[in-house]
Amino acid sequence: MARHPAFDVLLESCPSRTSLARIANKWTAMVVIVLSDGRRRFGDLRAEVEGISGKVLTETLRDLERDGLVERHVYAEMPPRVEYELTALGRTLHVPLQALGR
Amino acid sequence: MARHPAFDVLLESCPSRTSLARIANKWTAMVVIVLSDGRRRFGDLRAEVEGISGKVLTETLRDLERDGLVERHVYAEMPPRVEYELTALGRTLHVPLQALGR
DNA sequence: CAGTATCCTATCGGATACTG
DNA sequence: CAGTATCCGATAGGATACTG
Numbered sequence: 001m002a003r004h005p006a007f008d009v010l011l012e013s014c015p016s017r018t019s020l021a022r023i024a025n026k027w028t029a030m031v032v033i034v035l036s037d038g039r040r041r042f043g044d045l046r047a048e049v050e051g052i053s054g055k056v057l058t059e060t061l062r063d064l065e066r067d068g069l070v071e072r073h074v075y076a077e078m079p080p081r082v083e084y085e086l087t088a089l090g091r092t093l094h095v096p097l098q099a100l101g102r
Numbered sequence: 103m104a105r106h107p108a109f110d111v112l113l114e115s116c117p118s119r120t121s122l123a124r125i126a127n128k129w130t131a132m133v134v135i136v137l138s139d140g141r142r143r144f145g146d147l148r149a150e151v152e153g154i155s156g157k158v159l160t161e162t163l164r165d166l167e168r169d170g171l172v173e174r175h176v177y178a179e180m181p182p183r184v185e186y187e188l189t190a191l192g193r194t195l196h197v198p199l200q201a202l203g204r
Numbered sequence: 205c206a207g208t209a210t211c212c213t214a215t216c217g218g219a220t221a222c223t224g
Numbered sequence: 225c226a227g228t229a230t231c232c233g234a235t236a237g238g239a240t241a242c243t244g
Contacts, residue, residue: 016203020131023202026217029122042226056217058227079225080224096201100125101118128237144206158237160207181205182244 022067027052027060029097032086035070036094039085064090124169129154129162131199134188137172138196141187166192 023029027049034040034048046057061084064070069090075081086094125131129151136142136150148159163186166172171192177183188196 017132019202020199021128024126024128024131026123026126029126030119046226053218054227055219055229059217077225080227082226093202096198097122099198099201100195101121148206155238156207157209157239161237179205182207184206 022063022069023097025060027056028064029100031057031060031064032069032090032093033097033101035084035086036091036097039073039083042082042084045084069093124165124171125199127162129158130166131202133159133162133166134171134192134195135199135203137186137188138193138199141175141185144184144186147186171195 030049030052031045034045040048042057042061045061046052046054049057052060061070061072065072068087071085071087073083073085075083132151132154133147136147142150144159144163147163148154148156151159154162163172163174167174170189173187173189175185175187177185
């Protein structure tokens with residue numbers, strides 16, 4: 001069943017399927033795109049990604065954090081401030097995502 | 103509420119949100135990646151995109167076709183043969199998708 | 205072979221209310 | 225402000241059976 005080696009990489013030893021699956025939801029790409037413009041507070045992120053609910057934004061950010069694409073910065077202030085920032089890995093998504101949006 | 107103009111494009115006049123939404127499902131990206139290697143018959147596509155069901159592959163291809171990313175070639179033979187091929191527009195997705203998969 | 209037609213369930217994501 | 229907790233409906237997508 002030998003095909004093109006380049007595609008065996010994509011289809012069989014599938015870390016790339018995982019990263020594609022990461023994009024395969026309604027909001028992740030948008031969040032990454034906004035964050036690629038720079039560090040953002042939770043509330044600002046929520047405002048800029050128009051339509052996203054708080055719950056889903058939290059989930060999205062937690063997933064991105066777990067995958068090492070986003071870093072979370074918590075400031076022990078009152079009122080609380082939390083900022084999110086793309087990691088170096090997260091930043092590698094910027095160009096392809098920008099390109100997908102034309 | 104003025105932000106970076108580049109992002110206003112992405113977030114407000116949102117044809118790019120549409121194209122991101124197109125990728126935001128479980129299989130579309132995979133299908134496009136395989137097709138970017140060349141024209142494929144329905145059955146071959148189904149075999150190469152491991153795990154996809156016939157129903158969902160059909161749906162995915164219909165959507166891509168409607169959006170002008172894929173062209174459908176029907177051969178009046180017995181047994182029937184149908185091939186799918188990326189359009190020029192569809193091919194523009196290859197590089198960014200490949201990049202997303204690292 | 206390349207699909208439809210059904211049916212069915214898991215999950216995704218929205219709304220709302222509440223908290224440190 | 226930045227979340228959690230809860231509930232809940234829609235729908236994406238899987239399994240199976242059937243057809244031209």
